Amino acid sequence: MEKKRFFRDLGHSSWQGISGIIGVLALVLGIVTYFFPSEDKQSSSPSASPTATLSAPADRKQEASPPPTENSTAPTPNTSPTDPVPSAEPVTSEPVTPEPVYLDDLEQVEGYLVTASHTIDGHEYSRSVSQEIGSSYMCGDIDPAVAGFNLGRKYKKLHVVAGLSDDTTSNVRGRFKVLGDGKLLKSATALLGEPKQMTVDVSGVLRLKLVASTQVCQYGDWGSVVWGDPVLTAE
Structure with a gap:
């Protein structure tokens, strides 16, 4: 026990x-x-599962963006400019200054003068307008040679050598007048070998008229009264 x-x-x-x-x-x-x-x-x-932590935002993103359906409408991009476009400045055109022009390039609207080349005091003027002297024709101021041109109020100066052609008889005296819209602008008298250089103010003139005649001529005199290379300028 x-x-x-x-x-x-x-x-x-x-x-x-x-x-x-x-x-x-x-x-x-x-x-x-x-x-x-x-x-x-x-x-x-x-803490040892980074895969699950990183994949969570992707899952939420997919849930927040469902796939588009047939009835869904894509958003319209905003195409309006952020800054206002400056308006174009008006274009101002400056007045065009006409180039110098010889009178023989213009149409004669009144009277008649011949376009020809002449020698005055040893110098040739190939763009001249003139009238021949024959027998008693153009002796005195009766029946002068006249030519009218339309300037259109575009020009300011007329430059011309007024004289007698070198083949004119020695006792002839030429008389030259420049008229603007019926008013006498300038006049000159020339002898053989003694031409006159003329610069005439034609500002605002519409109708320019050249008048030429001979004085102290005799029967049988001959030659030409010449406007040597008349040219218009805008200055």
């Missing part, structure tokens, strides 16, 4: 000792596991 109690107490004490050792080992294992987690636990922790 005593032996049975001894062995029972001994087994009970041994079991208590084993239980204590198991408890100590469990405590140590829990501490080690807490401070030194295994690789499986580290891979299953929330």
Whole structure:
């Protein structure tokens, strides 16, 4: 009886000792596991799953942008300029200054003078207008040679050499008049070998008229009264 109690107490004490050792080992294992987690636990922790964290915004973006349907309308881009376009400045055209023009380039609208080349005091004037003297024709101021031109009020000056052609008889005297719209603008008298350089103001003139005649001529005199290279300028 005593032996049975001894062995029972001994087994009970041994079991208590084993239980204590198991408890100590469990405590140590829990501490080690807490401070030194295994690789499986580290891979299953929330901080070790970057893929799931990075893919979340992509999932939300797809949910926020549903695919277009047949009835959906694409947004119209704003094509209006951000800055106002400056308006074009008005183009102002300056008045065109006419080029110098010879009278023989203009049409005679009144009377008649011949366009020809003449030599006056040894100088040739190839763009001249003139009238021949024949017999008693053009002697005196009766029946002068007249030519009228339309200037259109475009010009300011008339430049011309007024004289007698070098083949004119020596006793002839030429008389020259420039008229603008019926008013005498300038006159001159020329002898053989003594032409007159004339510069006439024709500003605002519409109708220019050249009048030429001879004085102190005799029967049988001949030659030409010449407006040598008359040219109009706008200055």
